[in-house]
Amino acid sequence: MSTVKQTGNGDLFEQEHAQPRVVRRDGITDAGLAHFQSAYPAETITKEDLFYYVYGLLHSPDYRERYADNLSKELPRIPCVKTAANFWAFSKAGRALAELHLNYETVPTYAGAxxxxxxxxxxxxxxxxxxxxxxxxxxxxxxxxxxxxxxxxxxxxxxxxxxxxxxxxxxxxxxxxxxxxxxxxxxxxxxxxxxxxxxxxxxxxxxxxxxxxxxxxxxxxxxxxxxxxxxxxxxx
Structure with missing residues (x-):
């Protein structure tokens, strides 16, 4: 998911001080979300949940080993895991990993050193x-x-x-x-x-x-x- 700033509607004569308008664009398509929702029909899954699922999955040693050849040549394939429980496990892990990796400058310093x-x-x-x-x-x-x-x-x-x-x-x-x-x-x-x-x-x-x-x-x-x-x- 990405956020970009736009100013006005691009009018040639619009004022330079026009306030920027924040536009949020999803990196996950509606079709992609629907694909995963159909795999787990009893679950309520959002694009954000799916985003973190992907991030968690990409850190899986099993995933990296199984798709090693593909990952070196093309965009990664994102499969559905067999159970909803595991979907949520990967999504929860991805969320925790993203929190760590985005905020690496503010996590506690390692006290054991x-x-x-x-x-x-x-x-x-x-x-x-x-x-x-x-x-x-x-x-x-x-x-x-x-x-x-x-x-x-x-x-x-x-x-x-x-x-x-x-x-x-x-x-x-x-x-x-x-x-x-x-x-x-x-x-x-x-x-x-x-x-x-x-x-x-x-x-x-x-x-x-x-x-x-x-x-x-x-x-x-x-x-x-x-x-x-x-x-x-x-x-x-």
Whole structure:
């Protein structure tokens, strides 16, 4: 579902200060909704319920494995599951997942991690990040630890948090990759995560807190995903 803003009716001479008109457009067709309503005639299903069903279904390991070939070539197929109970299980899970993923910047930081500052009291300037690093022990990375900068090390990171993968990479790795200072080779433009933290978020601790919040998001996501019902498809 999407929401767009339109101003007036497009008249050439309409006033520039015309108030925008919000128009809501459904990403689910009436025919699509009717298809699922016919599968569960005793249920009252809305487009919103179906939207979250799809979101939940797309996180199902069973679904991803069964339709792996299709997902790499074409738009995903969305089957009806065999029972209404499982439909609602996927829809409820999808709603919870969407809540987590949309509000990842405001979920609680993971309380199980320890922030090691070497016993020093930090100032706002001490939270500046250049490039986070996962240390190595021998030839293996110690993913339970993150070197945030020269003054801050995070320990106690649960390894299962890395199980939540987005576009082929753990969500935590995306944070490490993006929350840094990096110069684009072609343009010479400097992308500085600290500028965003201070100027936009008004919080110099934002990169560190984001990493800790994404631990929470990752753990809660996998908890929901692991509780999804087995994919039992309705056949007609």
């Amino acid at each position: 320890k922030i090691d500052t070497g016993g020093k009291k930090l100032t706002d300037a001490d939270y500046r990040v250049e490039k986070m690093k996962v240390p190595k022990i021998g030839k293996e990375y110690d993913r339970s630890t993150l070197i945030y900068n020269s003054k801050i090390t995070v320990t106690g990171i649960p390894l299962e948090a890395y199980d939540y993968v987005v576009n082929g990479k753990p969500a935590l790795d995306w944070v490490v990759e993006r929350q840094c200072v990096k110069t684009d080779k072609d343009s010479g433009i400097v992308n500085d995560a600290n500028d965003w933290a201070i100027d936009t978020m008004h919080n110099p601790r934002y990169p560190l807190e984001l990493f800790l919040r994404v631990i929470t998001v990752s753990l809660e996501t996998m908890k929901i995903v692991n509780s999804l019902p087995k994919l039992d498809i309705l056949t007609k």
